[in-house]
Amino acid sequence: MLWRHYLVVFGGMRSGQLVVFGGASPSSNRFPYLIAGISPPTSLSTIDFQIWYHMCKAGRGQCGRALHSLESRWEMVSITAVARLVHLNSSIKRSNPNLLSTTKPLFTLKSSSPVSVNSSIAMSYDDQLIAAKKAASLAARLCQKVQKGLLQSDVQSKSDKSPVTVADYGSQVLVSFVLQRELPSQAFSLVAEEDSRDLRKEESQETLRRITKLVNDTIANDGTYNVSPLSEADVLTIIDCGTSEGGSNGQHWVLDPIDGTKGFLRGDQYAIALGLLDEGKVVLGVLACPNLPLESIRSQDQHALNKAGCLFSAQLSCGTYMESLDGSPPVKVHVSDTEDPEEASFFESYEAAHSSHSLSGAIAKKLGVKAPPVRIDSQAKYGALSRGDAAIYLRFPNKGYREKIWDHAAGYIVIAEAGGVASDAGGKPLDFSKGRYLDLDTGIIVTNRKLMPALLKAVQDSLKEQALPSL
Ligand SMILES: Nc1ncnc2c1ncn2[C@@H]1O[C@H](COP(=O)(O)O)[C@@H](O)[C@H]1OP(=O)(O)O
Ligand SMILES: [Mg+2]
Known part of the structure; x- marks a missing residue:
C-alpha cells in the first residue's frame, strides 16, 4: 500500500495497563507533536508490542518501515497521550476526509518476538533535534543583537588571551537553559567552551550584569518560556553546566556558543555550534550561522547575498537540512558531487x-x-x-x-x-x-x-x- 502522511503510535501492555511510549509522524510538520513523558522500557521483549496507525493517502512507505524510516519523528509519551491521540485522530480526520485510520492495533508483536530498542526507538533523536534548533536559534538572536552594537567594552580577555564577549557567555546560557527546559526528563550533560571562572572576578561584575540582562531580554522577547528573570547567580550556575568531560558513555551535548569569535568581532562569519554525542558518536548537530547568506556564497547576485542567516541541522541517518533563521521551510542539502x-x-x-x-x-x-x-x-x-x-x-x-x-x-x-x-x-x-x-x-x-x-x-x-x- 502506498501512503505518505501517517501517524504511528507505539505502545503495549505493562502490568495490565496500556502504555504508549512512542509516536512517529513522518510528515509531522502537519501534525502536532505528542507530549514527552516516560522513558521507553529498556527491553520491549518483556511486553506486548502493538502498533496503531493513522494515515491518509498518497506517498509511499509502510508502517513497519516507519520504525526505521529515516524521516520518522519520535516522541516518548506517557499513558496520557492516549487521550491526546484520540483528539489528534479526530482533528486529522476533520482536516482530511481521505484519512484511513484504525483504532485496533495493526499488529501485535508478542513477547516471544523480541524487538530491539536500539533498532527502533533509541535510534531517533527527534525531540533533541527540535530542542537543539530552538536553543541555537535563540542563541543566534542574542549574538546578532550583540554583534550589531558591538562595543569595545563587550570584549574581555580570557586567561588564554582569546577574545570573548558577552555574547559567548550569553549564548552558552541560552542554549543550556533551552535544552534543559525542552528536555526536562532527560539527564543533562553539556561539554561547552565557556566556564564562569573569569566572570566571578570582581572586575567582571558589569559584564555579568550585561550578560544577565541580554539573556533575560532574549527569553522575554521570544515569549516561549514563562519564567521569572534569571539572577546573576543563576547565570553563573547555568554557564557551569557546560563543564562535563563528555566521553564514550551516555549522551552529552557539545557546544561552541560562538565558534569563530574573531570573525564575530570583525563582523564576519561565526556559528553557534551544537552537537549531541551518544556513546561517543555524534548523532545530531545544529549550526546557526547568522551571517551566512541563504544563497551560495559564490552567487554573483549581491541582492541574494545580502539575505543572511542559516540554520543547518542534521540527525543520524536523516540527512542535512538548511532553513533560514527566520523560519523558512527546511530544504535538504547535499555536498558538491564534483570529482574534478x-x-x-x-x-x-x-x-x-x-x-x-x-x-x-x-x-x-x-x-x-x-x-x-x-x-x-x-x-x-x-x-x-x-x-x-x-x-x-x-x-x-x-x-x-x-x-x-x-x-x-x-x-x-x-x-x-x-x-x-x-x-x-x-x-x-x-x-x-x-x-x-x-x-x-x-x-x-x-x-x-x-x-x-x-x-x-x-x-x-x-x-x-x-x-x-x-x-
Ligand atoms: N591557535 C589556534 N589554532 C587553531 N584554531 C584556533 C586557535 N585559536 C582558536 N582556534 C579555534 O579555531 C576555530 C576557528 O577556526 P577558523 O579559523 O576555522 O574560524 C575556533 O573554534 C577558534 O576558537 P573560538 O571558538 O574560540 O573562536
Ligand atoms: Mg570554536
Missing part, C-alpha cells in the same frame, strides 16, 4: 594563525585545484560545504594545537549527513569519544566521497614534502 579538482574550490580559516595557508595552498595545487582559497571563519565552513558552496575544507593548525570537540562535532554530522566525509589528515574518522579534545595532531580534511582518495593522497604527499627539509 579543477572544478573544485576550497575553504580554509580566515585566520592564518588557525590553519596553515601555505600547506593548504600546496595541497590544492598538487590536487589540481585552480580556484583560489575561500577564507571564512568558524564552522560556517561546514555548513556552506554541506550545500556545495565549495567542495573541500582544509584545516591545519600549528603543531601542538589540540582540537576541541565543540569545534567540529556539529559540523562533522552536518557534512556526513549531506553525503560528505570529514577525517583527520591520515584518513581516520574523527573520534569524539575521548573527552573534551579530539585526539589528533595532523589536521582535518573534508570533501565528498569521490574526491576523498585523491585529496588524501595530495595531503600525504604534501605533508611528506613539507617534512623533508627537516629530515
Whole structure:
C-alpha cells in the first residue's frame, strides 16, 4: 500500500495497563507533536508490542518501515497521550476526509518476538533535534543583537588571551537553559567552551550584569518560556553546566556558543555550534550561522547575498537540512558531487594563525585545484560545504594545537549527513569519544566521497614534502 502522511503510535501492555511510549509522524510538520513523558522500557521483549496507525493517502512507505524510516519523528509519551491521540485522530480526520485510520492495533508483536530498542526507538533523536534548533536559534538572536552594537567594552580577555564577549557567555546560557527546559526528563550533560571562572572576578561584575540582562531580554522577547528573570547567580550556575568531560558513555551535548569569535568581532562569519554525542558518536548537530547568506556564497547576485542567516541541522541517518533563521521551510542539502579538482574550490580559516595557508595552498595545487582559497571563519565552513558552496575544507593548525570537540562535532554530522566525509589528515574518522579534545595532531580534511582518495593522497604527499627539509 502506498501512503505518505501517517501517524504511528507505539505502545503495549505493562502490568495490565496500556502504555504508549512512542509516536512517529513522518510528515509531522502537519501534525502536532505528542507530549514527552516516560522513558521507553529498556527491553520491549518483556511486553506486548502493538502498533496503531493513522494515515491518509498518497506517498509511499509502510508502517513497519516507519520504525526505521529515516524521516520518522519520535516522541516518548506517557499513558496520557492516549487521550491526546484520540483528539489528534479526530482533528486529522476533520482536516482530511481521505484519512484511513484504525483504532485496533495493526499488529501485535508478542513477547516471544523480541524487538530491539536500539533498532527502533533509541535510534531517533527527534525531540533533541527540535530542542537543539530552538536553543541555537535563540542563541543566534542574542549574538546578532550583540554583534550589531558591538562595543569595545563587550570584549574581555580570557586567561588564554582569546577574545570573548558577552555574547559567548550569553549564548552558552541560552542554549543550556533551552535544552534543559525542552528536555526536562532527560539527564543533562553539556561539554561547552565557556566556564564562569573569569566572570566571578570582581572586575567582571558589569559584564555579568550585561550578560544577565541580554539573556533575560532574549527569553522575554521570544515569549516561549514563562519564567521569572534569571539572577546573576543563576547565570553563573547555568554557564557551569557546560563543564562535563563528555566521553564514550551516555549522551552529552557539545557546544561552541560562538565558534569563530574573531570573525564575530570583525563582523564576519561565526556559528553557534551544537552537537549531541551518544556513546561517543555524534548523532545530531545544529549550526546557526547568522551571517551566512541563504544563497551560495559564490552567487554573483549581491541582492541574494545580502539575505543572511542559516540554520543547518542534521540527525543520524536523516540527512542535512538548511532553513533560514527566520523560519523558512527546511530544504535538504547535499555536498558538491564534483570529482574534478579543477572544478573544485576550497575553504580554509580566515585566520592564518588557525590553519596553515601555505600547506593548504600546496595541497590544492598538487590536487589540481585552480580556484583560489575561500577564507571564512568558524564552522560556517561546514555548513556552506554541506550545500556545495565549495567542495573541500582544509584545516591545519600549528603543531601542538589540540582540537576541541565543540569545534567540529556539529559540523562533522552536518557534512556526513549531506553525503560528505570529514577525517583527520591520515584518513581516520574523527573520534569524539575521548573527552573534551579530539585526539589528533595532523589536521582535518573534508570533501565528498569521490574526491576523498585523491585529496588524501595530495595531503600525504604534501605533508611528506613539507617534512623533508627537516629530515
Ligand atoms: N591557535 C589556534 N589554532 C587553531 N584554531 C584556533 C586557535 N585559536 C582558536 N582556534 C579555534 O579555531 C576555530 C576557528 O577556526 P577558523 O579559523 O576555522 O574560524 C575556533 O573554534 C577558534 O576558537 P573560538 O571558538 O574560540 O573562536
Ligand atoms: Mg570554536
